[in-house]
Amino acid sequence: MSKYPALQRVTAVYDPTHEGNPFLAAMPEMLSHDAFMKAIRSLPPLPAGLGAMPSEERRQHLPMLSSLFVPMDYTYVLYDQLYRAISSTYSTRTMIEEIQRTNALFRGDPFSSYATQPATGSILGVPGVGKTSSIRRSLSLLPQVVEHEKYQGAPFFCKQILYLIVECPSDCSVKTLGLNIAVAIDKAIGSNYAQQLTSLRSAAASAIATQVKILCLTHHVGLILIDEIQNAVATAQKNKQIKPLIKFLVELTNDTCTSAFFVGTPIAEELFISQEHLKRRTRGMRLLPFKPDGAYRAFLQAIWPYQLTQDAAPLTEQFANKLYDASGGIPAYIIKIFQEAQAQALLQGERCVSVKTMQRAIERLAIKVPRTFSGGTHISDFEFPPSEAPAPPDEGSPSPVKRLYANKxxxxxxxxxxxxxxxxxxxxxxxxxxxxxxxxxxxxxxxxC
Incomplete structure (x- = not known):
């Protein structure tokens, strides 16, 4: 039985094995691989009365394909990494040290500690590979806020925020990012910190940065996910404003011992390897699309029953190869083509999807997949438990990976x-x-001669 109900806010339940650390003791338990896969899967039932529906009504139900989510082993690896990052935050600081850090920030004094640094890293992947949806679904299995009322028989009132998801500002502004973090805190606990920070917009960026650090300590934030980090690359190349933002994030993790992860596309790797102090802090998963292998076929078999045409077309080798070559093995494109092919079949009055209607859908969508990808690991290559230790990540520029095709x-x-x-x-x-x-x-x- 789960320690907490499936709610966004829960009341703290303490694990006695972590006595003296209420935040670590209140952590939800880590799910097993099988329990995680069952909880995160999204395979909704087909509409009732589908057989008697006219074409127009069938097309209205096609958007349900966008809600399909087929978990894979790499998704569990992401969940494990993020869970351990949150735990590391609460393992690196004691209650007394947390109070000392908060007081030091109020006074503007430096705070020295021998506590180990929190977890930092990055998760980069080809657009459409499913990194953001996997991260959000994985974190949704954890309560975002744990409310404390009494610990070891004494009153203990506070709200512990396990994670925050914020978007990297396109202008690389420290003030905007600070406001985004405050907005995320407000959504989590129902406060109005963003309004208070807005009144400080005329203040120096350092003043807002200090207020954000105090908020992270006050509400015991375990993990901050900076999504769409590739937004910073274009701005950095244009007006070289990336350094203040990165400096703020580094100071935030150091001063509050809050774990931080960057999420985005492989473009962000250019930024990470260009800054020496970022290389160590931004190592992590680099996700590439499916290979045309068994994992890809298993994914197709999971979504193939979701056909809203009058007849269901069997999953043939020709369908699988056509779909892979057009999508490049990117899950978002696979779903999109599969959905549009059914729409084309229904519009043309055809009883089921054919290779011809799928080709028509591909032309309508105008999908163009790159011929090469940045270095990384194909989502097909993750398996649990792993058969062998993964190769250590390369600290230099990632070598390009050639595009794979189902047909030679x-x-x-x-x-x-x-x-x-x-x-x-x-x-x-x-x-x-x-x-x-x-x-x-x-x-x-x-x-x-």
Whole structure:
């Protein structure tokens, strides 16, 4: 039985194994792999009375395909990483030290501590691969706010925020990011800190940054997720304003011992590797699309029953290859093409989806997938438990990964003559040097010196 009900706010229940640390003792339990997969899966039932529905009504139900979520092993790895990041926040500071940090921020004095640093990192992935939806669904399994009233028989009133999700401001402004964090806190606990910070917009960015740090300590924030971090790259290249923002985030994690993760597309890697002090703090998962393998087929088998046409088309090799080559193995594109193909079939009065209607849908959507991707791990390659230890991440620039296709690309091989020079490199061996091979076939003529 779960420690907490499936609510956004819960009353603290303490684990006696963490006596003396109420915030760590109030953490929800970590779910097992099977329990997590069952809880996070979203496979809604098909509409009732589908067989008697006209085409117009069937098309109205097509948006339900966007709510499909098929969890994979990489999703559990993300959940495990984020859960441990939250736990590390509450493991790195004691109650007394937290009060000392808050007082030091109010006075504007530096605070020195020997506590280990909180977890920091990044989760980057190809757009549409499912990183943001996986993160939000994983965190939704945890209560966002734990309300404390009494601990060890004594009154103990406070609200513990396990996580915050904020979007990186496109202008890389410290004030805007500080306001975004305050808004996220307000949504979590029903406060009005954002309104108070708005009145300080004319104040220096450092003053707002200090207020945000105090809020993170006051409400014991465990993890801050900065989403769409690639927004900072374009601004950094344009007006070089990224350094104040990054400096603020680094100070925030150091001064409050709050874990922080950056989420975005591989473009952000350019920023991370360009700043020496960011390399260590931004290591993490780099997600690439499906390979045309068993994991991809399992994903198709999970979504294929969601056909709202009159007849259900069987999942054939031709369908699977066509869908993969058009989508590049990106889950969001797979769902989009599958949805639009059904819309085209219903509009044309066809009883089921065909390869022709799928091609028509691909042309309508004008999907163009890159030929290469930044370095990383394909979501097909995660398995739980892992069969072998993963390779350590490269600290330098990620090497590009060639685009994969279900159908082999390029021209078909042609039959060549025995004396075709293109065969020379294939048949020449140490036993039969290239010179002898050419001479035997009359392709080499000796001239006297």
């Amino acid at each position: 690309r390029g021209r078909k091989p042609v039959q060549r003559d025995d004396v075709d020079l293109t065969l020379a490199s294939q048949f020449a061996t140490p036993a039969t040097p290239l010179e002898d091979w050419l001479r035997e076939r009359g392709l080499l003529e000796d001239w006297p």
